[in-house]
Amino acid sequence: MEDYEYDDFEAGNETIAVGEHVYDEAALLRQQEALMEAARKAAYVPEAIKEFILYFQKCLHEKNVYELLSCYDNSFRKLTEKFYKNLPWPSPELAVAPIVNNDQTFLLFYKELYYRHLYAKGQPTIEQRLDSYHNYCTLFDFIINSETPTDIELPTQWCWDMIDEFIYQFNSFSIFRSRLIKKGNASQADLELLEKNVGVWGAYPVLNVLYSLAGKANITAQLKATKNGQDATQVAGPFGSKPLYNTLGYFSLIGLLRVHTLLGDYALALKTLEDVQLNKRALLSRVTGAHYTTYYYVGFCYLMLRRYADAIKSFSHILVFISRTKNINRNAQFDNVNKKSDQMYALLAICVALCPTRLDDIIHTGMREKYGEQLSKMNRGGPDALKTFEELFVFAAPKFISPTPPDFEHPEYNVEPLQHHLKIFLETVKTANLGYTLKNYLNLYATMDIRKLSGFLETDVELLRSALVSFKIKNKQTKWTEGALLDGESVNVSEIDIALDNDLIHIAESKDGRKFADWFIRNTLKNYTAQEFIANPDSKQDQQHDKSKKQHNRPKKDTNNTKKDSTPAPSTSSSAPVAAK
Amino acid sequence: MENTLGSKPTQRPEAIETILESLERYNSESIPVLEAYVTKQASEGFNDIAANLALLKHYQFSVRAAKDDIILSVLSMALVKFYTSDFTSALHLLPSFVLTLENPPNDSLAQQTQKLYHLYTLLDSARYTEFWSTFESDDSYADIVADVSGFEDELRLSIAKTVEVSSKQIAVPVFQDWSNLSESKFTKWIEDTLHWVIKDKSVIVPVNKDNDPKVTITTENIRFDQLSRIIKRAYELEQPVN
Incomplete structure (x- = not known):
């Protein structure tokens, strides 16, 4: 639902000529807003x-x-499609409040959806962002700062979202x-508004909300108890025993993982x-978004801590999961x-270039398809490699x-944090990058x-000696x-x-x-499918047909990969029915 | 190679542990406590990176509270353990401009951080000889790390550690350059501090699990759950089909 691109607001600077009038971006935006405003007022x-x-x-x-x-997952989306594809949902105060008899509690939750929809549809104004x-502050305040737990319950999916x-x-x-x-080129009014609200959306209050949600549910104590085989409800407290608090608290930990990163x-x-x-049994694996978010950030943190083996494990785990479930995942997500998995394949390619590792077959194929060219560039070393690392x-x-x-007075000090982290990362790459070349020579000899x-x-011999020591040290990684x-x-x-x-x-x-x-297990299962098909050719024909189709595709991927897969994989295409018993 | 983030130093006092394990870590009253702890580490010669990162985190949020000399102590101590991720972890928490600002003013945090960073890149790529010549080329380097007691000795031990992991023997001239010691001091250091042996112009590194690589062949392990569907099928066969 959210747009993870973030750079939509860079697209601007378009002009439209209407007769003799030329409207620049700002003028168009003003008119679009006027139109929206009119719709809202109505x-x-x-x-x-x-x-x-x-x-x-x-x-x-x-x-x-x-x-x-x-309502949340289905009707809201469908109604958006029909009525509010290009318009905001009805204004909470002007339009919805009278309908719901000014029910402030409901409005809190309605507004959450209302603004989320605004963000998803385009570029919210500064005022909307502040609102x-x-x-969110009022909503979380309502949940956290009450004497007794609220008895509102929300679907798990909504809590995560x-x-x-x-x-x-x-x-x-x-x-x-x-x-x-x-x-x-920001207007003076905008800058003043931002400076006046400098604390809004600050890192500190955001962390505060997440820690408070986690604390309210005693989620850490609960998880510790579960891990030690004790009853978590004993330590949950009056708030933590309610599903709403429990779920929000749990997801707040993942939120913290993300914000700290x-x-x-x-x-x-x-x-x-x-x-x-x-x-597999963790709550986070029940919500797709939470699942891949967690592994993405965990993998990324490991990458930045130079624990490439652990990063690879984290990315591979979730990418295997995504590739296995992509056919049953709901369209909205x-x-x-897809975007996250592309990013993770890119990070995986980085990890593999820094720390050559055998991957799971499916993942290896996926990575080659998407970033094969970049991977070989990174492996070749030199300035080209560094550029590729940077791009990915x-x-x-x-x-x-x-x-x-940001420092409003000294813009030269406002360096984008990406540049900072990138610089440190690329330095690591420079020293580690010889690894692949070294490996290629070294594995030909015993001494x-x-x-x-x-x-x-x-x-130079001495430079090489240093490189070899560095190679050895870089390969000694902390591994979970x-x-x-x-x-x-x-x-x-x-x-x-x-x-x-x-x-x-x-x-x-x-x-x-x-x-x-793995080969044996897969083909045994294939064999079962074939047997079932022969035993009941009519009753389940369509279903079986689909299945065998899918399985035809799979071995192809495997054989692309013969270099990696040491198993000779004889007649992988044996999904042809085996003699029925 | 030790896992500095996953293990806690034995010298860590209870009070610091409490700060790190609770929301006290965000309480601004913790700042002086953590700062005093940095000074203690620097003078007693140990390094608690987790606590120091917590302090840098404070500085992230309240730039005005940040003390440059403390930041540089944290970085210098992390530099000693250059083979871990300590140094980069600390760098990531500093303001974005410190590394990217070109021609930073003299003695500014940015300039001094960039100097330490340059030293780090040399150590990270095991160019130890170059490291020492850079370090001694200009007094300002020694000034930055002056608060860390025994900086050079500790760093030398770290270099020795990388040698221990990577080598069975190393030629005396090479190791002497790497450790930047005169001949007599070098011999004494090898024998008394490291307890290694010099023989035929080579330093013999005691055999350990890292400097004695062996060819290994890993075999596969099959987990029970991989077989679950096959076993389930065996059970289904007993049932009449359809």
Whole structure:
């Protein structure tokens, strides 16, 4: 639903000529706003929308979570499609308040959707951004700062979306503000408005909301208890035992992971998740958005902490999941999932270039298809490689935030945080980048004289010696084995291990034995499908037909990949029916 | 190589632990406590990066509270452990302009950070000889790290550590350049501090699990849940089909 592009407001500077009049972007925008304003003032609400709002209100108060989900997830989207594709939803104060009898509680939640829709449809004005912020403050205040827990219940999906959107708008505001100041063509009124509201959408209040939500539900204590096999409800407290608080608290931890990452604090980001179990049964894997968001940020943090093996594991895990479920995922989220998965393939390519690793077949193929060219560029080294690292990083990194409001007086100090993080990252790349070339020479020998290698590489012997020490040290990474995300043991993650013996390099390669199990299991299952089809050719024909089609496609991918897959994979195309028993 | 973020230093006092594990980490009253702790680390020669990152986080939000000398101490201590992610982790929390500002004013935070950063890039790529010559080319480098007691000795130990991990033997002239010691001091350092042996103009590094690479072949492990569908099928076969 959200637009993760963020750069929509760069598109501008369009002009339209109408007869002798030429309208520039600003003039057009003013007129568009006037049109919207008129629509808002008219406070006209179609009958269907009126009915919907009343029903929505009823479900919220009757705690009918099931129906509420259908309103939220289904009706709202469909009605948007029909009525408000290009217009904002009816104004909360002017149009909706009279319909719902000025029900402030309902309006809080309605406004959350109203502003989210505004953000999704285009570029909100400064006032709208500020209003939305204030609505979130009031909404969270309503939830957190009451004597007793509110008895409102929200669908899990909505809880996630709310946290997600809150952070998205925070992120979007920060970028919007710094671009406005950088461009230098912002109107005086806008600048004054921003300066007056300098605390709005600040990192501090945003963190405060997320920590408060997590704290209110005692979520850390609950997760610790669950992890130790105790009953979480014992420590949940009056708030934490309510699903609303519990869910919001839990998702706030993921929100914190994200905000800390955006601020460049990768260590704290991972620490925030220390009690969250990343497994199939976790709450986060029940909401698609939460699922891929978590793994994206966890992987990214590992990448920035130079734990490439862990980053690769995180990205691979979620990319396998996405590729397996992409056919059943709902359409509304499809674009977001796609975009995130492209970003993760890019980050994965970066990781693999820095730390050559065997990947899961599906992932390897996916990465080659999308970034094969870039990967070989990165592996070749040199200035071209560095440029490619930079391109992929800029494309795939989250949109960093500056923790402090921009300096209105000294614009030269307003460096985009991306430039800062990128610079540090690229320095790491420069030293690690020789790795691939070294590996290619080293795996041909068991021992080798350093002078010989320096001859091949046309470098100075002492520089090469340094490079080899650096290569070895870079390959000794902290790798997670169990416990919290920051835990881990120091292991050699490369397939090539070396030791220097004066001028002699000892080289040992660790090899993966042939792997049969996966191939065997897949084909056994294929065989079952074929048997079923033969046994019941009529009853389930369509369904079976579909299935076998899908399976025809799969082996093709595998065979593209023969270099990687050491299994000879005989007759992978054996989805032809095997003799029935 | 130690995992500095995942383990806590034995010297960390209870009070600091409490700050790090609670929302006190955002309380501005924690700032002086964490600052005093940085000074303590610098004078006693240990490094608690997690606590120092928490302090830099404070500085992120309240720029006016930031003290340049404390930031530089944190960076200098992190530089000692250049083979971990400590130094870059700290850098990421500094204001964006410190690295990108061109021609920063003399003695500004930006200029001094850029100097440390340059040293870091040399250490990170194991160009130790170049590191020492740069470090000694200008007094300003020593001035920046002056608050960290035993900076050079600790750094030398870190360099030795990378040698320990990567080498079985290393030629005396090479290692002597890398550690930047005169011949007599070098011999003493090898024998008394590292307890290594010099033989035939080579320093012999004791065998450890890292400097003795072995060819390994990993075999696959099959998890029970990978077989679940096959086992389920075996059960289904007992049922009449349809």
